[in-house]
Amino acid sequence: MASGTKRKRSSSPPSAAEDRPGSSGSSSQEMGVIKRKNIVKGNEGGLKYICDVCSADITSTVRIRCAHPACSEYDLCVPCFSKGESSRDHDPKSHPFSVIEQHSIPIYTRDWGADEELLLLEGLEVYGLGSWSDVADHVGGFRTKEEVCDHYTRTYIESSQFPLPENADPKDLSLIEEIPREEFQARKKRRIEDRKDAAKSAAPATPKQKPTASVPACHEVQGYMPGRLEFETEFCNEAEEAVQHMMFDPGDGVNPRTGELEPEMELKMLVMNIYNARLTARADRKKIIFEHELLQYRRNNIVDKRRTKEERDLHNKAKPFARMMIHQDFEAFTTNLEYEHNLRQAIGQLQDWRQMRIGDLKSGEKYEQDKQIRAQRPAATGAFDRIGGVRMPKTNPPVEIPPATTALTAPELPERLKPNPHSQKASSLAHAPSSTLHPAVAALTPTKGPLTNGNNNISAPPPSQSKPKYSVPPLSGTAPLKLANENTTDLHLLTKEEADLCSALRLMPKPYLVIKEGLIKEAMRSGGSLKRKSAKEVCKIDPSKSTRIFDFFVHSGWIQKV
Numbered sequence: 001m002a003s004g005t006k007r008k009r010s011s012s013p014p015s016a017a018e019d020r021p022g023s024s025g026s027s028s029q030e031m032g033v034i035k036r037k038n039i040v041k042g043n044e045g046g047l048k049y050i051c052d053v054c055s056a057d058i059t060s061t062v063r064i065r066c067a068h069p070a071c072s073e074y075d076l077c078v079p080c081f082s083k084g085e086s087s088r089d090h091d092p093k094s095h096p097f098s099v100i101e102q103h104s105i106p107i108y109t110r111d112w113g114a115d116e117e118l119l120l121l122e123g124l125e126v127y128g129l130g131s132w133s134d135v136a137d138h139v140g141g142f143r144t145k146e147e148v149c150d151h152y153t154r155t156y157i158e159s160s161q162f163p164l165p166e167n168a169d170p171k172d173l174s175l176i177e178e179i180p181r182e183e184f185q186a187r188k189k190r191r192i193e194d195r196k197d198a199a200k201s202a203a204p205a206t207p208k209q210k211p212t213a214s215v216p217a218c219h220e221v222q223g224y225m226p227g228r229l230e231f232e233t234e235f236c237n238e239a240e241e242a243v244q245h246m247m248f249d250p251g252d253g254v255n256p257r258t259g260e261l262e263p264e265m266e267l268k269m270l271v272m273n274i275y276n277a278r279l280t281a282r283a284d285r286k287k288i289i290f291e292h293e294l295l296q297y298r299r300n301n302i303v304d305k306r307r308t309k310e311e312r313d314l315h316n317k318a319k320p321f322a323r324m325m326i327h328q329d330f331e332a333f334t335t336n337l338e339y340e341h342n343l344r345q346a347i348g349q350l351q352d353w354r355q356m357r358i359g360d361l362k363s364g365e366k367y368e369q370d371k372q373i374r375a376q377r378p379a380a381t382g383a384f385d386r387i388g389g390v391r392m393p394k395t396n397p398p399v400e401i402p403p404a405t406t407a408l409t410a411p412e413l414p415e416r417l418k419p420n421p422h423s424q425k426a427s428s429l430a431h432a433p434s435s436t437l438h439p440a441v442a443a444l445t446p447t448k449g450p451l452t453n454g455n456n457n458i459s460a461p462p463p464s465q466s467k468p469k470y471s472v473p474p475l476s477g478t479a480p481l482k483l484a485n486e487n488t489t490d491l492h493l494l495t496k497e498e499a500d501l502c503s504a505l506r507l508m509p510k511p512y513l514v515i516k517e518g519l520i521k522e523a524m525r526s527g528g529s530l531k532r533k534s535a536k537e538v539c540k541i542d543p544s545k546s547t548r549i550f551d552f553f554v555h556s557g558w559i560q561k562v
Helices: 078-083 114-127 132-139 145-157 174-178 181-201 263-291 297-305 309-324 327-355 361-376 403-408 424-431 439-444 496-505 509-525 532-539 543-556
Strands: 063-066 075-077 097-100
Touching: 063 078, 075 078, 114 132, 114 145, 132 145, 263 309, 309 327, 327 361, 496 509, 496 543, 509 532, 509 543, 532 543
Parallel strands: none
Antiparallel strands: 063 075, 063 097
16 A cells, blocks of 8 residues: 555455556556655655646545556546546556555454555654654554554464464455455444544544653753763763774784783783773662662752751761662761761750750750840840941851751650659559460560669569658768869769769769760679678678669669679
């Protein structure tokens, strides 16, 4: 029907063309695809054939093709041919002709005619395998690209007689006998009309334009070509200049007498190794860009704006580690770094509150609010002040505190950080046998045994009882040590009772904390209990002092006396 070159197919049905006598008494018969003329796409897709005399559309009807070499692609409609009309160099009296009919009959499948099969093969030859949109337009009849692709795959690729279809035998007329020509053409006409109506009622689709240049309209990262997965300026962009004029001929570079490489060839191989190393480095950098989704510029920019300045600096410092991590591990790594940064800020804020004698989180929150209000308040100037009319310099903006840091110091702490007082119900559950409790309740109920401070649940006094204050026996002939924040930096780490103990024993807070840590660790190894003799060995100080420290720990309930 329509092709770029004149060719024949021996597998075409015998009824594809018939001989008709001409005025000269000669005729010609052509089987298969005729060389096309007037490559014009109609509304229904495919190609259109136009009469060269009256310009009538003869695509879907019988047409007369001149077979004389002087008339190239010369077609006539039946009325013009019957009247003997002619134009240009055509001579109806002496030129042979061919009668070309519509091959609208099924030969391979029930819903595809021979004319469509010919157009399908021709379109694949012209546009190439895989260009299904162009092939579907070439076939016409409102065939979609998915329909054309599926038909070609099922009929030709998956055929047991590949590359020929199942019914490729010219003598196989089973489908032609099963579905008459009139019935098949009526089905085709109904299908085309239905799809034409559906196309008219459908919303107009915006045609997709293929990117032809590296501009922001093609990709959000300017200079990146998504179709080629390349950049306009690559890493080591001049690497190809060193090898562009290099030539390697067979047998060159080898000394025929010694069989060794000549110095010139060794130099060429060294340059090629350098070039390959640069290509490897270029590929590694592209791999990092694609794996860590760095081309998603807009999304990454939105995420980066949500971070504080300190978090952005921390994230930029951690970027070199992305070269040795996958994307998931790098995201977890940066998230943990940000969490550590927020914890450090929260700890520093809590230490500042302790220096200001702030004992609860609610007061600390109010202190921060008042602090910001004072920082934003301009300095007061008097009416007779010399600098009253001078413009005051801008104050430094307040330090930006991340929301995660604020959440760590908020009065509404998470449940896992809130103290869990021992209620009467919890006490009764603790003494109840575990066999009578629900498994979920038993898992949440504290079991018998030493706690982290060496105290048992059974011997723990109820919170309603007031513990008597421990009075430290004074050392004979020794005056108490005066402890203050000015001369003792670690005093805020001690409770009031511990500060009194250190004052009476003349111990600085730092050594006392080391002794406390050693005693508690030793008690935990023995189930929360400790002997007085063992305590003296751990403390390694004056026995009188170690005895008083041991008695204080027993009184506080941190260890048990054996």
